[in-house]
Amino acid sequence: MLQPKLTAKTVDIHPAVAFGSVIAGTALMGAVGALIAIPAVATLQAFLGAYVKRYDVTDDPRMHGRHQPRGQDATDTA
Incomplete structure (x- = not known):
């Protein structure tokens, strides 16, 4: 029971x-x-970890309410 936890710390994997x-x-x-x-x-x-391609997670402005509605330009202030 203790061996997996100790060995996991040594080889850096989740217990x-x-x-x-x-x-x-x-x-x-x-x-x-x-x-x-x-x-x-x-x-x-x-x-x-060395050979499989990893993708970065980026911040999507649409998730924070900072996107423009369709058909509306950023310069329009109607």
Whole structure:
């Protein structure tokens, strides 16, 4: 119970992911799977972080009420 939390801090993954990977590793390969589950998930996370394209979240002015209605120019002050 303590091992996933400590190891997760070492390899910088979320403790819930570490716990889930230990459970899955145990179910698939027993004690050996439990031991190699966290390093395997950390390796997968590092690979995905390096090679999968990530998109930036930008601030959309339409979400804050600062957009102009259709057909109205910013210079119109009717």
